[in-house]
C-alpha cells in the first residue's frame with residue numbers, strides 16, 4: 091500500500107489577490123501540518139513534487155480559444171471581453187500567473203491519476219486540485235481549469251471506468267457537465283442545495299442525458315445540515331452505486347467548505363462527519379485519486395485534509411497540533427483557528443433544524459432511488 095502526497099511550494103506563487111476567499115496559504119498549512127506530524131517518513135507514504143500538465147492534456151476538456159485567453163493574461167495580453175470567459179473582478183480575477191498556476195494544479199491531479207492508474211500508488215492526494223466548477227470555455231466559481239475533469243478524461247480515454255465522488259459544499263457542476271452524456275463516468279455530488287448556494291444546480295432530476303442518463307447523481311441538502319444527515323446521505327448513495335457500477339478507479343473531491351465555521355456556506359459539518367466519509371471512500375477498496383476543493387476557513391482546511399491523508403496512509407494522527415504548526419498559524423496572522431486536530435464532537439443537532447434537514451434529505455433520496463437506482467439494478 092502506498093499513499094502519495096503531491097505538493098510543491100511553488101503553488102504559493104499563484105495568488106488570486108488580496109481579499110479573495112481562496113487563499114493559497116491553506117495548501118502550505120496542510121503540507122506543513124502533515125510534515126510536522128512526520129507522516130512523510132511513515133512506511134508506505136511518499137511525497138512527490140507537483141508538475142504542470144501539458145497543453146494537450148488541458149485540451150482534452152477545454153477549448154483552445156479559452157486556454158489562449160488564460161495564457162494571454164499571463165503574458166499581459168488582456169482579453170477584450172473577459173466576461174465572455176467568466177473572467178474579471180470578483181470570483182475569477184484575471185491575475186498574472188492564472189494560466190501557469192492552473193496548469194500546475196491540474197498537472198498535480200494528472201500525476202495523481204497516473205500514479206494510481208499504474209499501481210505505483212494505492213491512493214494519491216492533490217490538495218491543490220478539485221477545482222470542479224470550471225467549464226470547457228469559461229472560468230467559474232474560483233476555478234479556471236477543471237483538473238478533476240481532465241484527470242478523469244485521461245483515465246476514461248485509456249478505457250477505464252471512473253466514478254467521481256464530490257462532497258464539497260457546492261455542486262460539482264463542471265465535472266458533471268463534461269461527462270453528462272456518458273455511462274463510462276459516474277458522477278455523484280452531495281452538496282448544499284442550489285436553491286441557497288452557488289452554482290444553483292445539482293438537483294436529483296439533473297441525472298444525465300442520452301447514454302449517460304442515470305450516471306449523474308445529485309443529493310442537495312438544506313442549509314443547516316450537519317454530520318448525521320450528510321453522512322447518512324453519503325452511505326445511502328455511494329457504496330451501493332459504486333458496487334453496482336464497478337469502476338476501475340475513484341476520483342474524489344474533498345472540499346471542506348461544508349464545515350460549521352465556513353464563511354461562504356451554510357452546512358454544519360465537523361471533522362467527525364468529514365472523516366467518516368473519507369473512511370467510507372477508503373473502504374470501497376478501489377484505486378483512489380483524492381483532490382482538494384473548497385474550504386474558506388483556512389484553519390479547518392489544514393486539519394481536514396491532514397486527517398484525510400492520515401486515513402489514506404493508515405496513520406492515526408494525534409489530536410495535539412505540533413508547536414511548529416501553531417507558530418506558522420501565528421506568523422500568517424490566522425487567528426481563532428482550532429488548536430486540536432479533531433473537533434470536540436459531531437455537530438450538535440438542534441431539534442427543529444435537524445428534523446427539517448432530514449425530511450428534505452429523505453425526500454431527495456427517494457427521488458434518486460426511484461429514478462436512478464433502477465438504471466444500475468440497485469434495489470432502493
Ligand SMILES: [Zn+2]
Nearest residue numbers: 258259260384
Ligand atoms: Zn465549494
